[in-house]
Amino acid sequence: MTAPAPAEVLRIEGLTVSLKATGQPTVADLSLAVRAGETLCVVGESGSGKSVTSLAVMGLLDPAALAVTAGRITVDGEDVLAASPEQLRRMRATRMSMVFQEPMTALNPVETVGAQVEEVLKVHGIGDAAARRRQVLEMFASVHLPNPERIHASYPHQLSGGQRQRIVISMALILRPKLLIADEPTTALDVTTQRQILLLIRELQERFGTAVLFITHDFGVVSEIADRIVVMNRGRMVEIGSRDDVLARPSQSYTRMLVASVPSLVPPERAPGGGSEVLTVAGLAKSYGQTRGLGGILRRKAGVAALHPTDMRLARGEILGIVGESGSGKTTLARCIMRLVPPSSGSIRLDGTEIAGLSNAALRPHRRRLQIVFQDPFRSLNARMRVRDLIAEGPLNFGVSREAAYARAGELLERVGLSREMLGRFPHQFSGGQRQRIAIARALALEPDVLVADESVSALDVSVQSQVLALLRGICDESGVGILFITHDLRVAAQICDRIAVMRRGEVVETGTAAAVLAAPTHPYTRELIAAAPGRGWNFAEFRAEPQAAAL
Structure with missing residues (x-):
């Protein structure tokens, strides 16, 4: 039967x-x-x-x-x-229960995660305090959290992104919903x-x-x-x-x-390109010191190395992908290069000029040559400013006339695939993909030599993501700007990057052309990343057909 x-x-x-x-x-x-x-x-x-x-x-x-x-x-x-x-x-x-996209916004930052999960049981009148604690610890063990007792007493900011998501899953499933x-x-x-x-x-x-x-x-x-x-x-x-x-x-x-x-995951065939080196990094490192109080005196403990001495080069017209897990040092590297945080040691040469040791005042003329596009454009764009002012703000700060800055804003908005008629709108009046295009236009307004894209397409759906990737590739090819493309998505890196550097625990463990790194990785960690990429067995590219054929 x-x-x-x-x-x-x-x-x-x-x-x-x-x-x-x-x-x-x-x-x-x-x-x-x-x-x-x-x-x-x-x-x-x-x-x-x-x-x-x-x-x-x-x-x-x-x-x-x-x-x-x-x-x-x-x-x-x-x-x-x-x-x-x-x-x-x-x-x-x-x-019924729900797990949201961003656990950091779903969790209360000023309450321990254990207490937050216990609250679900308390609201539904289940058990006494001791029984609730035991049930939560058992659930933490079920979702494979290390050291459930320590996790129970931790606050959200003390956990990794994956651990926070496991907490939210624990909260959703603690009462075994259907x-x-x-x-x-x-x-x-x-x-x-x-x-x-x-x-x-x-x-x-x-x-x-x-x-x-x-x-x-x-x-x-x-x-x-x-x-x-x-x-x-x-x-x-x-x-x-x-x-x-x-x-x-x-x-x-x-x-x-x-x-x-x-x-x-298969990189497209791309003719070797790239011009002269625009960015050269040598021995760049970053450690964060820790302090503790002892008898009213602050004493410094040994620093935590977020970035070990790193060498890297970027040519004009080249896109270099920086890939790795959370905590691998990708963003620390980018922030040091951008001088958003001071490096602990090492050299950063921007088109031959050493900028690693410059003071903020001496660094200011070079700021326009280094621009960044962040992951979330809604947070990086001032919600109270119109698009024309967002794009024109940088040039105005460097002495460009308002008339010229606004004219340039209109040109850039069209360059990223939007209309000049949108210059008077506010960020909330655009979709996520459109806001990311505006963020790219703002970064290009100062005609930078190096553009850092930090997870700039990870929150976009696949069709918009494809459009933004094509836009970045086109800008790179046309203007000769060098792009540092930071991502955890190997598929995205394969499609846009000329070369890829793989980072693990603050070190670059492998570097090479996109085709070489993804097709014949030499480091076990790179092979591990590729093996973990979802959907490796599917050939999605076979549907890249003309609309007329696709509709049949």
């Missing part, structure tokens, strides 16, 4: 969520179901309605902005939309930590029979964990099917476009 199908844990029927101000739907007529033990991945570009759907299921929609105007949502047989606030509170954590919603839980993690978190979710899912609704834009992750896939576009479901059907045989042109946008 055929075994009965697992029970449905989540069912969404004809869900429509609309903006209260305009009545425009952000999710329209969505229907899907997730069974016990199943992982359903929801994919789509930013603004497709993925997160709105998850918030509707949890009963967390902003009542001032959004409202469910049609449809039905049931979790473990209970109607979410008809539930009272008290019923919803009971359902959360016991029947449904786990994971909203981009691995986006900001390096490949090895990402792999550990994915394996952990699968392990806990199999142990508890949890249904998982996994929201992501990373098709590599989807290929690793999905049982079925839902593709959303502009609030509507455009395709649903098994993992193999959607990834290997997509029926819709939109799905084909998304799959084709996934970067490959």
Whole structure:
């Protein structure tokens, strides 16, 4: 006899969520179901309605902005939309839980993580203080946290990104809910930590029979964990099917476009280029000293080496990728080169000029030649300034007339694929990809010799990511600017970088052309990183076809 199908844990029927101000739907007529033990991945570009759907299921929609105007949502047989606030509170954590993208914002920074997880048990009236503590410690052990007693007493800032995400997963699963919603839980993690978190979710899912609704834009992750896939576009479901059907045989042109946008681990053929050396780093190191109080006197302990003596070179018109896990020293290296932090020792020569030991006043004329694009443009762009002023601010600080600076701002906005008509807008009026383009335009306004891109595409969905990568490559080829491209995503590094330097524990362990490092790595750590990259067995590039062919 055929075994009965697992029970449905989540069912969404004809869900429509609309903006209260305009009545425009952000999710329209969505229907899907997730069974016990199943992982359903929801994919789509930013603004497709993925997160709105998850918030509707949890009963967390902003009542001032959004409202469910049609449809039905049931979790473990209970109607979410008809539930009272008290019923919803009971359902959360016991029947449904959610893991958010950024654990640092999901956790209280001034309370120990153990107390925060215990609070879930306390709110639901489970056990006394001692019993709650034991249960949390057991959960920490289940998610493979080292030394659960120490972790229990730690604050969020004392833990790594992967450890914080394990805490959030512990909080979500402590009461063994029937449904786990994971909203981009691995986006900001390096490949090895990402792999550990994915394996952990699968392990806990199999142990508890949890249904998982996994929201992501990373098709590599989807290929690793999905049982079925839902593709959303502009609030509507455009395709649903098994993992193999959607990834290997997509029926819709939109799905084909998304799959084709996934970067490959195989670098494209690129003619050797690069001009004269624009940046030369020799013996660059950074240690952070620690102090302790003793009898009212501060005494310095041995420093912690965040960056060991490092040699590096960058040519004009070249993109050098810096890859490695969190804590490998990538960002410390970039900050030392940018002189955002003073190096402890070593040399930084910018087009032949030594800048490592310059004072802030002496360094100021050279600042314009070193520019940086950060990971999160919404944080790096002043929300109170219009785009024209954001881009023109640098040139104005260096004596360019306002008229010339504004004219240059318009040219740069068009260069990054936006319209001059947008110069009067504020950052919040743009999408994430558009804001990153504005950040790139701002960095280019001072015509730098070296541009540092620090995880500048990691938070973007695959189609926007592809566009920004093409933009950076085009700027590099046209202007001759040298780019230091910092990333934890080997697929992205493969597609844009001429050379790659692999960092581990503050040291460069391997360097070479992108093709050589990724195709024939010599260091065991590099091989470990490549092996951890999700979706290595899938050839996403085969769908890079013309729209007409893709629509067939």
